[in-house]
Amino acid sequence: MSRKKTPKSKGASAPAASALPAADGSRPARPGIARPGPQVRPNGPPQPGRPSLGGGDFYDVAFKVMLVGDSGVGKTCLLVRFKDGAFLAGTFISTVGIDFRNKVLDVDGMKVKLQIWDTAGQERFRSVTHAYYRDAHALLLLYDVTNKASFDNIQAWLTEIQEYAQHDVVLMLLGNKVDSAQERVVKREDGEKLAKEYGLPFMETSAKTGLNVDLAFTAIAKELKQRSTRAPSEPHFRLHDYVKREGRGASCCTP
Numbered sequence: 094m095s096r097k098k099t100p101k102s103k104g105a106s107a108p109a110a111s112a113l114p115a116a117d118g119s120r121p122a123r124p125g126i127a128r129p130g131p132q133v134r135p136n137g138p139p140q141p142g143r144p145s146l147g148g149g150d151f152y153d154v155a156f157k158v159m160l161v162g163d164s165g166v167g168k169t170c171l172l173v174r175f176k177d178g179a180f181l182a183g184t185f186i187s188t189v190g191i192d193f194r195n196k197v198l199d200v201d202g203m204k205v206k207l208q209i210w211d212t213a214g215q216e217r218f219r220s221v222t223h224a225y226y227r228d229a230h231a232l233l234l235l236y237d238v239t240n241k242a243s244f245d246n247i248q249a250w251l252t253e254i255q256e257y258a259q260h261d262v263v264l265m266l267l268g269n270k271v272d273s274a275q276e277r278v279v280k281r282e283d284g285e286k287l288a289k290e291y292g293l294p295f296m297e298t299s300a301k302t303g304l305n306v307d308l309a310f311t312a313i314a315k316e317l318k319q320r321s322t323r324a325p326s327e328p329h330f331r332l333h334d335y336v337k338r339e340g341r342g343a344s345c346c347t348p
């Protein structure tokens with residue numbers, strides 16, 4: 094199994110997609126565009142029991158995940174919570190354009206690198222975001238449970254996703270900021286209903302407390318890894334069931 098070195102630093106705005114070569118070392122089909130799809134060596138999945146490398150700098154497979162949703166729903170905070178385990182409290186600094194961070198996860202003994210693209214929710218950056226959709230293997234679509242408009246806009250985001258993303262993109266709906274119980278205006282059931290309507294896995298999260306944040310990314314990593322490397326004898330990973338089973342309720346982690 095080939096191992097790739099992960100770029101250490103945070104990416105600059107508008108990263109070249111070619112920063113993410115396929116795990117077999119090949120370059121993307123078109124310059125600057127990494128194509129989705131299996132990114133494993135053609136000779137199949139790794140053998141069980143192989144030695145694992147220490148540190149987080151190497152990976153077996155790599156995928157692109159995009160965070161989308163209205164401005165202010167907490168995309169950047171969710172990413173910072175996942176990557177650094179911290180919460181960006183205080184002044185809201187809206188993302189300009191697009192940015193990315195890498196994180197390598199150990200998924201069932203395999204190093205899965207997620208290149209997570211944090212998009213700007215503001216309307217004026219929408220055309221920038223559109224250009225990145227088609228290379229995304231997974232999308233985390235966020236709304237803010239304290240902001241009804243962000244929830245109402247989910248349908249418009251889904252229309253956009255349908256237009257610009259790959260048809261088989263892994264998609265998950267997240268209702269963020271559930272720590273703000275007093276300000277909540279979107280009920281959990283409303284999120285569940287919408288998710289069911291569109292056949293999406295759904296969870297409520299809090300970038301502030303960390304509720305379900307690791308779980309959301311881990312679930313995506315598991316799904317993508319299985320899609321690309323599942324051995325015939327391996328049981329299917331069921332994303333919906335996994336998040337339903339592992340997701341925790343808001344009441345568990347409010348400060």
Ligand SMILES: Nc1nc2c(ncn2[C@@H]2O[C@H](COP(=O)(O)OP(=O)(O)OP(=O)(O)O)[C@@H](O)[C@H]2O)c(=O)[nH]1
Pocket residue numbers: 162163164165166167168169170171181182183184185186187188189212213214215269270271272273298299300301302
């Ligand atoms: N209480 C609470 N506040 C949060 C949470 N996540 C984000 N926030 C706050 O919400 C504001 C917006 O968060 P961001 O992560 O910057 O929002 P964004 O979606 O990246 O916004 P854009 O970059 O403009 O698209 C900030 O003031 C955060 O501190 C959360 O889980 N709980």
Ligand SMILES: [Mg+2]
Pocket residue numbers: 168169170186187188211212213214
């Ligand atoms: Mg942001």
